[in-house]
Structure formats: C-alpha cells, structure tokens
Amino acid sequence: MSRIGKSPVNIPSGVDVKLNGNVVTVKGPKGELTQEIDSCVTLSIEDNTITFSRESDAPAHRAKHGLYRALLQNMVVGVSEGYKKELEVIGVGYRATATGQQLELALGYSHAIILEVPNEIKVSADTQKGKAPVVTLESYDKQLLGQVAAKIRSLRKPEPYKGKGIRFLGEEIRRKAGKSAGKK
Numbered sequence: 001m002s003r004i005g006k007s008p009v010n011i012p013s014g015v016d017v018k019l020n021g022n023v024v025t026v027k028g029p030k031g032e033l034t035q036e037i038d039s040c041v042t043l044s045i046e047d048n049t050i051t052f053s054r055e056s057d058a059p060a061h062r063a064k065h066g067l068y069r070a071l072l073q074n075m076v077v078g079v080s081e082g083y084k085k086e087l088e089v090i091g092v093g094y095r096a097t098a099t100g101q102q103l104e105l106a107l108g109y110s111h112a113i114i115l116e117v118p119n120e121i122k123v124s125a126d127t128q129k130g131k132a133p134v135v136t137l138e139s140y141d142k143q144l145l146g147q148v149a150a151k152i153r154s155l156r157k158p159e160p161y162k163g164k165g166i167r168f169l170g171e172e173i174r175r176k177a178g179k180s181a182g183k184k
Helices: 059-080 142-154
Strands: 016-020 023-027 032-036 041-046 049-054 083-090 095-099 102-106 113-116 122-126 134-139 165-168
Touching: 016 041, 023 059, 032 059, 041 059, 049 059, 059 142, 083 142, 095 134, 134 142, 142 165
Parallel strands: none
Antiparallel strands: 016 023, 023 032, 041 049, 083 134, 083 165, 095 102, 095 122, 102 113, 122 134
8 A cells, every 4th residue: 555645634724625526625824726636546534634545556546546645735735834945046147036926037148037927926036245146936836836946947057067057945066076287
C-alpha cells in the first residue's frame, strides 16, 4: 500500500472540503481550490479527516493513490496557511521592482523584462543597500506558485562561474573553476 496514500489528511478549522462526484473543492480563509480526482481513487470525509483508498494494486492505481493524497494535502495547507517562495537576483546592475501585479526585472539584457503575475499570487520586491534584491511570491495555490517561480528563474538561470542570475533563496549553486593561467 502507498505510504503517502494511506496517511489521512487532517482538515483544520476554518477549512471546508466538499466532494461533488469526482471533483473536490477546498475552501478556506486564503482562497478556494478545486481538483478533479480519478475514478480509481475514492475518498471519504469523516471527523475532519480525509482518507483515500484505491480499487486495485495495479501500478497506475498505486501511483495515483499517493498523488491525489499529496495534491489534497497541498490544497488544504494552501487555503489555510498559504505558500511562499523567495528568489534572489544576484548580479551587478540586476534589479527587481514590483508594482501591483507587474514584476519588472533588469537582468543585463538590452531591455527590462516586465512580467504579468497572475492575480492568485501576491508579489513583492525588497531591495536593501549592499544586498541582492529579493523577490517574494505568496499564494494559496502551490502548483501555480512553483510554475511562476520557475518561469522567473528561467529568465536568467544562475551560471556556474560567477554565480550571477536568479536563484531560490538558500539554493546552492555548483561553482566551476575558471580558466587556469597559461603554461610557461
């Protein structure tokens, strides 16, 4: 049996979970999320816990058992607590400014990049003197948050020689040695 799939999901107070056919709706103080569930996985809601079961031990059913449990756990945590990702913009002259739902990045290209962030995500940019600018993304939707953060990082990935680029806060970059001096 799936280790992840058999552990129940606890529903905190203030979060409402409804099952309509094979569509689950999770509503909380931060927002509302819906997820369609495959027919091979059945879920039951009792006493503020959600338990999952599958119809057979086929490999595809075992995989979906754990998948849907993890997705619902992420939804419950998202609408109750929310998720947060922070990205560091490292490089001379690299800047980040956020106005409303627009994120403007100066990343060493000939023009500034303006990114329109979805309404579900709250974006802010913090610039302190002597430190790299930090872009903070907050949302209740973990999937959307990760997708937007990956898109921002892909605009200028950290390079291995000087370490310049956009990286997640605390991310370790494997550094390479530059060219060695000429032979005598």
